[in-house]
Amino acid sequence: MQQVVHVDLGERSYDVQIGPGLIDxxxxxxxxxxxxxxxxxxxxxxVAELHLEALRAGLAKAGIDMVSLALPAGESTKGWPQFTxxxxxxxxxxxxxNDIVVAFGGGVIGDLAGxxxxxxxxxxxxxxIPTSLLAQVDSSVGGKTGINSxxxxxxxxxxxxxxxxxxxxxxxxxxxARDFLAGYGEVVxxxxxxxxxxxxxxxxxxxxxxxxxxxxxxxxxxxxxxxKADIVSRDETEQGDRALLNLGHTFCHAIEAATxxxxxxxxxxxxxxxxxxxxxxxxxxxxCSQEDxxxxxxxxxxxxxxxxLADIPGELPSAQALVDLMGQDxxxxxxxxxxxxxxxxxxxxxxxxxxxxxxxxxxxxxxxxV
Ligand SMILES: NC(=O)c1ccc[n+]([C@@H]2O[C@H](COP(=O)([O-])OP(=O)(O)OC[C@H]3O[C@@H](n4cnc5c(N)ncnc54)[C@H](O)[C@@H]3O)[C@@H](O)[C@H]2O)c1
Numbered sequence: 001m002q003q004v005v006h007v008d009l010g011e012r013s014y015d016v017q018i019g020p021g022l023i024d025x026x027x028x029x030x031x032x033x034x035x036x037x038x039x040x041x042x043x044x045x046x047v048a049e050l051h052l053e054a055l056r057a058g059l060a061k062a063g064i065d066m067v068s069l070a071l072p073a074g075e076s077t078k079g080w081p082q083f084t085x086x087x088x089x090x091x092x093x094x095x096x097x098n099d100i101v102v103a104f105g106g107g108v109i110g111d112l113a114g115x116x117x118x119x120x121x122x123x124x125x126x127x128x129i130p131t132s133l134l135a136q137v138d139s140s141v142g143g144k145t146g147i148n149s150x151x152x153x154x155x156x157x158x159x160x161x162x163x164x165x166x167x168x169x170x171x172x173x174x175x176x177a178r179d180f181l182a183g184y185g186e187v188v189x190x191x192x193x194x195x196x197x198x199x200x201x202x203x204x205x206x207x208x209x210x211x212x213x214x215x216x217x218x219x220x221x222x223x224x225x226x227x228k229a230d231i232v233s234r235d236e237t238e239q240g241d242r243a244l245l246n247l248g249h250t251f252c253h254a255i256e257a258a259t260x261x262x263x264x265x266x267x268x269x270x271x272x273x274x275x276x277x278x279x280x281x282x283x284x285x286x287x288c289s290q291e292d293x294x295x296x297x298x299x300x301x302x303x304x305x306x307x308x309l310a311d312i313p314g315e316l317p318s319a320q321a322l323v324d325l326m327g328q329d330x331x332x333x334x335x336x337x338x339x340x341x342x343x344x345x346x347x348x349x350x351x352x353x354x355x356x357x358x359x360x361x362x363x364x365x366x367x368x369x370v
Contacts, residue, residue, distance in 0.1 A: 001215060003222040007141060007229040009236055012161045016141055016225050019218055020170035023054050023129065027062025030127055033163055034064065035098035039127075041068040042086055042113040043104040044077065047131050050174050055104060055129070066102075067093050071109070075261055078108045078147045086116045097121050100163070106132035106179075107139035107267070111157070114145030118160035128165040132175060133183025134268050136167040137190070137224035138245075142232040153253065153261065159237055167225070169217045180210065181305050182268030185275070190224045192275055192296065193247040194231075196346030198223050199299075206303050243350045247340040248274030254325040255309070258317050269306045276300060276307055281354070281362045282341040292345055309366045319363035323356065 002019030017029060030039065039059065043052060048070035059066050069089045071077045090101065101124055103113035110128055117126035130140035146157020172180065184206070191199030202209075202220070209216040228245065235242040251274035252267070259265045279293035300307040309316060316322070326337055337356075342348045 001218050003218060005222060005225045005229050007161070008233045009161060012143075012236075014162060014164055016165040016167060016229070018136070018167045018169065018221050018225065020168065020214055022166040022168035023051065023171065024058045024061075026055055026058035026129065026166060027060065027064050029164060029166055030059065030100065030102070031062045031064060033100055033125065033127070035096075037063050038065045038067070039100050039102050040090055040093050040095050041066055041102040041104050042109055042116065043068060043070050044073040044106070044109050045070045046073040047105045047109070051131065051171055052104070055102075068104075071112070073108075075108055075148070075267075078112050079149075080147065083112055083116065083147050086112060087120060090116060090120050095120065095124060097124060099124055101126040102129060103127070103140075103162075104129045104131065105135070106130070107135045110135050110139050111145050111154070112147055114143075114160050114162065115147060115157050118145055118158040123160065125163045126160070128162045130165065130167055131171045133172055133180055133221075134186050135183075136169070136172070136221050137183065138186045138228065140165050140167065141225055141228050142242075142245075143236070148261075153256065167221055169214060169221060172217060173212065177210075178266065181303060182266040182272075184210065184303060185268035185270075185272035185300075185305065187220050187224050188296075188299065189245075189247050189271055189275055190227045192279070192342065192345055193244050193340070193348040194227055194346055195223070196344070198227075199345050203299050203302075206299065210303060240350075243338065244340055244348050247342075247348050248272070248276075248278050250274070250326055250337065250339055251277040254322045255312065255316070257325045258322060259312060259314070264314055265306075265312050272300050272305050273307065273309065273311070277362060277366060278340060279342060280366070281339070281358060282343070284362060285341070285354070285358060288342050288344045288347075292342070295345065308369065309363075310369055316367060319360045319367055322363050323359055326359075 005016045101117040103110045128140035130136045143161035149155040248271045252270035279296045282288045338352045339354045
């Protein structure tokens with residue numbers, strides 16, 4: 001059942017191994033990268049409790065020693081205080097230039113540990129062992145690393161590609177249903193942005209995949225990673241095509257900011273709602289058919305996911321206030337908002353040519369149904 005996706009980036013190329021049981025084999029996969037048989041693992045307390053001993057055993061089988069630091073679970077870890085703690089800890093552990101740092105957790109740990117590896121001794125190599133669905137299909141691949149600032153999300157960071165990614169699909173079994181579905185929001189995004197057949201497949205297979213079918217999980221992770229790898233290989237530092245991966249994210253970042261990056265809305269939930277809004281906007285601008293946004297929403301609803309602004313608990317600001325929050329988005333160029341819109345399912349494109357009143361109108365209508 002094991003699959004591999006190659007991320008082709010010249011001398012920074014690497015493989016993403018995908019399948020159940022990779023943690024048990026972690027030592028065999030990582031050993032060829034090591035100058036000495038010792039790694040430093042950064043993880044979070046939830047993942048540590050559930051899976052760290054399995055990783056220790058998997059590494060020990062290949063004679064590799066492991067030291068580990070477990071940070072608190074959750075987005076608030078992705079800031080300067082825990083980042084400083086992690087980097088100082090890596091130095092205390094005498095991690096040298098030729099050593100390997102392992103990121104073992106969801107996107108929070110992957111982003112923080114990757115950035116720590118990027119700056120430690122001016123850059124050490126790291127291995128991603130993503131444990132959430134979101135991290136397996138998105139954040140562990142492509143080399144974007146970083147932390148949040150008081151001014152906004154992901155504003156401090158570096159491009160630093162991992163040397164290897166081990167996506168063990170068996171660990172997804174311990175995710176809460178909510179975290180699993182949040183990750184599924186990113187999976188749907190891939191179908192919507194560039195692969196209509198994949199979206200058709202998800203409409204059929206989504207329910208069995210969510211229920212735990214391993215072959216379907218491996219297939220969904222592999223197709224998602226393959227699409228991300230292709231896009232990243234064409235445009236590593238987001239000068240063009242890579243922005244397609246941000247389908248739904250302009251809306252998502254605004255509603256995440258409006259909900260204070262809190263438990264009210266997880267990132268992947270915001271992406272799903274954002275994709276539905278991006279298709280609604282595309283349809284109103286006459287770019288895609290009216291059926292497309294309905295089909296997107298129907299699939300999200302069938303999966304039991306948040307689909308509309310009304311599904312977010314608590315108050316939301318006005319449509320104009322949400323548009324103002326979009327101004328903080330990293331995709332703003334010369335003060336002009338860029339959107340990822342679609343000519344149909346699987347046909348996304350990047351544009352700065354969106355009349356602001358149309359965005360306000362879509363949000364106003366979405367808010368009045370709240
Ligand atoms: N670098 C990128 O390209 C990129 C892309 C997308 C998202 N991100 C970032 O990823 C982060 C979100 O990632 P996330 O959703 O994985 O969040 P997360 O790391 O907070 O993980 C979500 C929750 O799941 C728990 N968890 C993880 N694996 C588990 C497992 N196997 N069993 C049980 N619980 C488990 C974690 O402890 C946490 O409580 C955000 O900070 C976002 O900015 C980065």
